[in-house]
Amino acid sequence: MTLEVIVLAAGKGTRMHSALPKVLHELAGRALLDHVLDTAAALEPVRTHVICGHGAAAVREHRGQAGDINWVEQAKQLGTGHAVSQALPHVQPESTVLVLYGDVPLIRTETLRALLGARVSDNLTLLTAKAINPTGYGRIVRDNAGAIRAVVEEPDATEAERQISEINTGFMAGTTEGLRSWLGKIDTANTQGEYYLTDVIGCAVHSGVEVVSVNCEDPFEIVGVNSRADLAKVERLFQSRQAESLMDAGLTLHDPARFDLRGQLAFEQDCVVDVNVVMTGTVNLGTRVSIGPNCQITDSEIGNGVEIRANSIVEGAKIADGCTVGPFARIRPGTTLAPGARVGNFVETKNASLGEDSKANHLAYVGDAQVGKRVNIGAGVITCNYDGANKHQTVIGDDAFIGSNSALVAPVTVGEGATVGAGSAVSRDVPSGQLALTRAEQKVRDGWQRPQKKKS
Ligand code: UD1
Ligand code: CA
Numbered sequence: 001m002t003l004e005v006i007v008l009a010a011g012k013g014t015r016m017h018s019a020l021p022k023v024l025h026e027l028a029g030r031a032l033l034d035h036v037l038d039t040a041a042a043l044e045p046v047r048t049h050v051i052c053g054h055g056a057a058a059v060r061e062h063r064g065q066a067g068d069i070n071w072v073e074q075a076k077q078l079g080t081g082h083a084v085s086q087a088l089p090h091v092q093p094e095s096t097v098l099v100l101y102g103d104v105p106l107i108r109t110e111t112l113r114a115l116l117g118a119r120v121s122d123n124l125t126l127l128t129a130k131a132i133n134p135t136g137y138g139r140i141v142r143d144n145a146g147a148i149r150a151v152v153e154e155p156d157a158t159e160a161e162r163q164i165s166e167i168n169t170g171f172m173a174g175t176t177e178g179l180r181s182w183l184g185k186i187d188t189a190n191t192q193g194e195y196y197l198t199d200v201i202g203c204a205v206h207s208g209v210e211v212v213s214v215n216c217e218d219p220f221e222i223v224g225v226n227s228r229a230d231l232a233k234v235e236r237l238f239q240s241r242q243a244e245s246l247m248d249a250g251l252t253l254h255d256p257a258r259f260d261l262r263g264q265l266a267f268e269q270d271c272v273v274d275v276n277v278v279m280t281g282t283v284n285l286g287t288r289v290s291i292g293p294n295c296q297i298t299d300s301e302i303g304n305g306v307e308i309r310a311n312s313i314v315e316g317a318k319i320a321d322g323c324t325v326g327p328f329a330r331i332r333p334g335t336t337l338a339p340g341a342r343v344g345n346f347v348e349t350k351n352a353s354l355g356e357d358s359k360a361n362h363l364a365y366v367g368d369a370q371v372g373k374r375v376n377i378g379a380g381v382i383t384c385n386y387d388g389a390n391k392h393q394t395v396i397g398d399d400a401f402i403g404s405n406s407a408l409v410a411p412v413t414v415g416e417g418a419t420v421g422a423g424s425a426v427s428r429d430v431p432s433g434q435l436a437l438t439r440a441e442q443k444v445r446d447g448w449q450r451p452q453k454k455k456s
Contacts, residue, residue, distance in 0.1 A: 003045040003116065004095040004176075006087045007036055009102030010053030010074040015227040021055025023102035024062055025231055028238050029262025029280055031062060032225060035105035037069070042109040043116070046095070049087040050102070053077055079194030080170070085183040091176045098173045099197070103225045106234060107171065111221055115173050115214045122178055123210040126151075126201065127171035129222055130215070137167035138198045140213065148211040151198035155191035168198055169222040178209060268304070292326065300331075303339070338373070352383075355398065368410065369394040378404035378422065385410045397432060 013022025023033035033050070040048050052059045053074040060071055072087045084099060091097055096119055098112065111127065118125040126148070128140050138151040139161050151168045152161050182203035186195055204211050216222055220237050224230065243256035251267055253259045258275040267285040274293040281299035285291075289302050292310035300314050303321035308314060312326030316333030324342045325331060331343065334351035341354040344361035352366045355373035360366055362379040368391050369383045381402050383394040394408045397416030402408070407425045414420060415432030424438040 001119075002092065002095045003043060003098060004091050005040045005043065005045045005048045005098045005100055006084055006091075007033070007040065007048065007050045007100045007102050008080060008083050009033055009059065010051045010056075010077050010083055011103065012054040012077070013103070013226070016231075017228075021052075021059050022225065023059060024055070025225070026262075027105050027225075027231070027234055028242070028260075032105045033059065033062070033102045036100055036102055036107070037063075039107060039109050039112065040098075040100060041068075043098070043112060045098070046092070047090075049090055051083045051086055079188070079192075080197035081183055081186050081195035081199060084179065084197055085195070088176065088180050088183065093176050095176050096173055097176055097179055099171060101170055101224065104170065104222060105225070106223060106238060107221045108218075111214075111216055111218075112171070115171060118212045118214050119173055122175050123212050124174040124178060124201070124204045125172060125212045125214060127169040127216050127222070128166050128213040129169050129219060131165055131167045131219070134162075134165050134167045138170075139164040140166040140168060142166075147205075148201065148213055149205055150202040153190065153192070153196060153198060169216055170197075170224075171216075171222075172197075172200075174200075174204070178204060182207070263299075274310075286321065295326070299333075332367075366394075368392065369396065369408075371396045372398035372400065372416065374399050376401045378402055378406070380405035381408070382406075383408045383410055400430075 009023045011022060016022050016025065024031045027035055047070055049070045049072050051072050051074050056073055063069060070090055072090065074083050074086045098116065115125050115127050131137060136154060138153050139157055140148060141150045141152055141161060143149050179200060182200040185203050186199040188195055190196060201211055223234055225234055239260055240256060242261055243253055243259055247253055247256060250269060252272040255275045259273055260278045263279065263281040265279055265283045268287040270287060271285045271289040273291045276294045277291050279297045283297050284301045286302060286304035288305045291308045294311045295308055296313045298315040300317045302319045305322050306319050307324045309326035312329040314325065314331040317331045317335040319325065319337045320339040322340045323337045328345040329343045330348040332348065332350035335349045336353040338354060338356040340357040342359040342361060343349060346363045347360045348365045350367040352369040354371045355375065357373060358371050358375040360377035364377050364381045365383060366377065367383050368385040375396050384407050385391050392410035394410045395413040397414060399417045400414045401419045403420050403422030405423045406420050409425060409427040412426055412429060414430045417433045418430040419435045420426055420430060421435060421437035421439060424436060426436055426438065430436040
């Protein structure tokens with residue numbers, strides 16, 4: 001049987017108090033909806049239908065032109081049952097339909113596989129859970145033999161029904177035909193005046209179709225996002241699970257509660273990450289990489305034995321084996337550090353390559369620059385790459401020495417082995433092996449006296 005997925009994502013998310021549709025709020029750096037669609041994609045459905053309503057245009061735009069989704073607009077949110085029935089005309093009659101939620105992002109593929117695995121002939125499968133606090137959820141009503149009879153929404157439940165601790169997670173799978181016929185029978189005669197998807201359970205039972213429950217063991221998976229507090233809770237759950245699996249795979253995290261990964265991290269043996277580190281995008285670490293406290297690493301490749309010291313920001317960089325970065329370094333996109341290069345405190349680099357064993361240890365800006373091997377860039381050196389209109393390149397040859405507080409006015413080339421004296425403003429090329437010096441000569445006045453403070 002083919003599988004089709006319906007994702008409910010039309011709700012407003014009133015309690016988010018946001019201009020952004022709820023399903024576009026981010027969990028670990030990605031929209032809630034993207035997490036759900038990834039999970040759905042892992043099940044390889046023939047088609048995924050997303051029910052959108054509030055902020056539909058923004059939601060569709062977020063997903064771009066990827067034509068793998070059938071967008072179904074639900075102009076008015078008349079209830080979860082109404083939402084699913086909007087998609088059914090687009091679903092093939094012989095399919096199994098799986099219902100997911102755009103605001104329940106932590107559901108795992110394995111759990112959904114179990115739910116689908118319980119599907120036989122024309123039965124309906126429902127993911128349920130034992131809740132310590134069932135408040136707010138639909139309750140699973142069973143008969144004396146333990147068979148499911150119905151799902152009752154909390155506002156419609158009797159006092160006795162509210163005591164039931166088994167709850168409806170909302171996730172279900174059934175046949176297109178079954179859902180179509182049951183959804184045709186439901187109405188809005190309930191406390192909330194909505195078309196409840198959950199009413200199909202009772203309909204199925206009435207039509208003699210078996211409803212099978214699959215218990216979700218992990219309460220983490222079914223947490224829905226209705227408020228900013230929920231979003232924060234889901235983020236913490238996600239991050240702590242992720243940190244656990246990274247540690248299981250061999251990463252040292254000094255404090256897993258103070259590490260956030262919003263993307264993908266690959267690492268080799270014996271890497272150590274100190275506290276308050278945030279990684280974003282795709283980050284690759286070689287062996288024995290050490291990341292100090294309070295660092296932000298984004299879309300970067302970091303080689304073996306690299307040390308990123310405290311309070312450094314690294315983005316879009318390639319850092320080769322044995323480099324040292326920071327403390328307080330800012331490595332901006334397009335930076336390449338060759339093996340053994342060192343970038344120290346209060347140094348900013350951008351679109352710059354530093355050759356092997358070159359160093360810029362203190363207070364420098366190296367932008368749009370190509371720096372050779374074993375170059376020393378002194379404290380306070382600035383590549384003046386911008387003339388107010390265009391960016392220009394600075395090229396520094398191997399073994400050059402750039403004295404402290406020099407300004408290299410690009411476009412300019414400092415030849416191999418050349419020296420720039422401290423405090424120079426270099427605006428013409430410096431030939432290899434030569435000394436360039438532009439500072440005013442020092443004068444010493446014989447017999448000069450410091451002014452004295454007048455006595456009053
Ligand atoms: C629903 C279930 C409840 C279950 C709970 C689990 C129903 C009637 N109740 O309740 O049994 O315990 O989920 O979290 O299904 N949506 C639409 N269009 C609509 C209405 C809702 O797309 O017309 C979307 C919402 O955006 C949301 C999801 O469906 O993502 C669930 O709707 P919501 O109103 O939050 O249902 P609950 O009251 O949580
Ligand atoms: Ca909800």
